[in-house]
Amino acid sequence: IPFSSTTKYQISIHAMEEGYCLLAMKGAPERILARCSTICTESGTQEMNDEMMEICDRACTELAEKGERVLGFADLVLDNQYTKEYPFCAEPPNFPRKNLRFVGFMSLIDPPRPQVPDAVERCRSAGIRVVMVTGDHPVTAKAIAREVGIISYEEVIEAFNINTIETLPPNLPFAKNKAIVIHGAALRDMNDQELDRILYNFREIVFARTSPTQKLHIVEGCQRLGEIVAVTGDGVNDAPALKKADIGIAMGISGSEVSQQSADMILLDDNFASIITGVEEGRRIFDNLKKSIAYTLASNVPEILPFLAFVLLNIPLPLGVMAILCIDLLTDMLPAISLAYERAESDIMLRPPRNPRKDKLVTRKLYFLAYGHIGLIEAMGGFFVYFAIMAEHGFMPMQLFGLRERWDSESVNDLLDHYGxxxxxxxxxxxxxxxxxxxxxxxxxxxxxxxxxxxxxxxSIFKQGMGNMVLNISLVVETVVACMLSYLPNMSYLKFYPILFRWWCYSLPFALLIFAFDEFRKWRIRKYPQGWYRKETYY
Incomplete structure (x- = not known):
């Protein structure tokens, strides 16, 4: 009979040379001990009394507390009727499986990888809760969880039956600074409300001796609380939970084919730390997409306002269609792409996970910053240059209002400026x-x-630095393209004319204002995490 997560034991029957058959059983220590009535000792086979049972339980606990996985072994010499010609049947079993002789324990050390404790700590700092769900003995699970940092609190509640769960107070302060280890037997008797209360109140949870169905219920409980759930697993019994999770992660080396087919992602190196690297990379990509969109949206304001001023204020058109196309398709294209190569900010793994229902890729706050702040400053700079050049050529700002019809009339060739x-x-x-x-x-x-x-x-940009060489090159390319549009011969066909160097400088104060304002905004965000700038401008 092969091992299963339900029975938690494995049986094999061997035909001996002496002609009898020997049944050998191995599995979870508590399951093996429950089927034994005798024990093998140095002086021979003895009855399994309460004292012997207590010694066995204590030995099993001592091994499990060291983080070792413990297996129990038992055997039974079958009666003469069970010979090698006997038609043994596994389902349903037609041979005795009780009153066995307990042979002993064997403990296995499967140490966690050295990168796991650091990865768990990085999860905690990133606001990601790590819950351990295992089929191991609760004592073993608790020891391993403490070793890798899943359990950090000194006080641990051990819920081996439903009575412990029912006596827990319902309030959150009780669970503060406490961890809990829940046995599969207790989990089996819990309803959805009790499970949800445990998942909501306790930050450090270990589930032990769980079945595939219970793993699925735990995932469903986390999802009922609105959590985004990732599940890692390598066995067939993990498949239902892997399938139900928002993202199932299977092991590429040790994982079974069923678990890999049920998962959304496969770890090729079977390393838990790789998941954290993936989380960091995902946050970096999401961050950079937001940054690229914020950069691209800002230039929309100085592109649309000239047309509104042209229509509403009746001034000569400040910015042509061809110029807008050149901004969107030439000068802004490479800089927007270059932000995808920006390295992650130093605090990216110190932020809590975003709320997927509120923190979308493009939010109200992003529009507010790009259109209501940066874009307006850019538009002010553009209009300042426009009015300054017009004034230098004799058309004062107040004279331009209402001038559009006469300005665009081909029949008017004697339009007077301020100087006559x-x-x-x-x-x-x-x-x-x-x-x-x-x-x-x-x-x-x-x-x-x-x-x-x-x-x-x-x-601050002073902390981030200018190490993105793609971005640095894009700044140069953007400037070169702008110079080409202005100074190359025959560009007048595209309605571009050469401009003086000082006209470049007119907009520099507005560019510096953008830099100073944004550095101030970010400083306020860092200094006052609950302040107005964080709530309204942190996109």
Whole structure:
């Protein structure tokens, strides 16, 4: 009879040379001892009395407390009717399986990998709760859990039966700074409400001697509490839990084929620490996607406001369609991609897990920061450059309001500026296209610093550094492309004209304002975790 998680023992029958048959059984110590009526000692076979049973239990506990997996062994010489010609049947068994002779224990050491304690600690700092669910003896499970850091509290409640569970107070303060070890027998008698209460109140939990069905119930209980559940396993009995979990993780080396087929992900090195590396990489990718979106959205404001001003304020168009296309498809493309190569921030594994129902990839707070803060500063810089160039050529800001119809009229070739100079339609359009170019350059200059501040969500850029060479190169490429659009010959066909160097500098104060504002915002987020900046601008 092969070992199963239900019976927790394995039986084999051997035909001996003397002609009789010997039944040999091994399995969980408590299951083996329960079927034994005699014990093998130095002086021969003796009756299994209460004193002997207590000695065996104490020896088993001492081995289990060392974190060793204990197996019990027993045998039985079958009666003469059970010969090698006897038609033995495993299901249902047609041979005796009680009144066996207890032979002894064998303990196996399966030490956890050295990386596991550090990985468990990193899980705890990242807000990830590690719950141990095993088929081992509760004492063994408790010892291993304490060794790897799953149990860190001194006080541990051992719930070996439902009576212990029923006597636990329902309030959360009782469970503070306490761990609990729950036997499968107690878990079997618990209802969903009691299981949910245990999972909600206790931070450090170990389930021992569990069956495949109980593992599934534990996963369902965590999901009822709104948790995102990852399950690791390698055996056939782990398959239901692996399938039910939000992400099932099977072992690639020691894992069974059934567990691998039920899982969503397979660890090729069978190392628990690799899961933590995967969590960190996933958080980094999610972070970088947010940063790239925040960078891309910011330039939308200085692109749309010129058209609104053109329509509502009747001013000459500050930014042309071709310039917008060049910003979106040329100058902003590589910098947005380069943020994908940004290394993880130093606090990425110190943050609690995000709430998947609230913290989406694009949130209200991201729009608020990109459109309501960074984008507005960029638009202010663009309009400042636009009005400054117009003023340098004789058209003062107040004169531009309501000027659109006469400005765009081809029949008007004697439009007067502030100084009384006459402007033909052709001259006005050359000035307008120069403003297009200058406005686009202003967006590029302010996006330089926007790209730098988007490297982090909460850390200072001085701590993060400028080690992302793809991003550094993208800044150079962005600037070169802007120069090419402005200064290459025949770019007037695309409505781009050369601009003076000082016009580049007009938007630098606005770029520095973006940098200073964002550094201040991040400082407030770090200093006041419950403050307004954290609640409203931490995307």
């Amino acid at each position: 100079q006459e402007w033909t339609y052709q001259n006005r359009k050359e000035l307008e296209y120069t403003c297009y170019t200058a406005f686009m350059i202003s967006v590029v200059v302010t996006q330089w610093l926007d790209l730098v501040v988007c490297k982090t969500r909460s850390n």
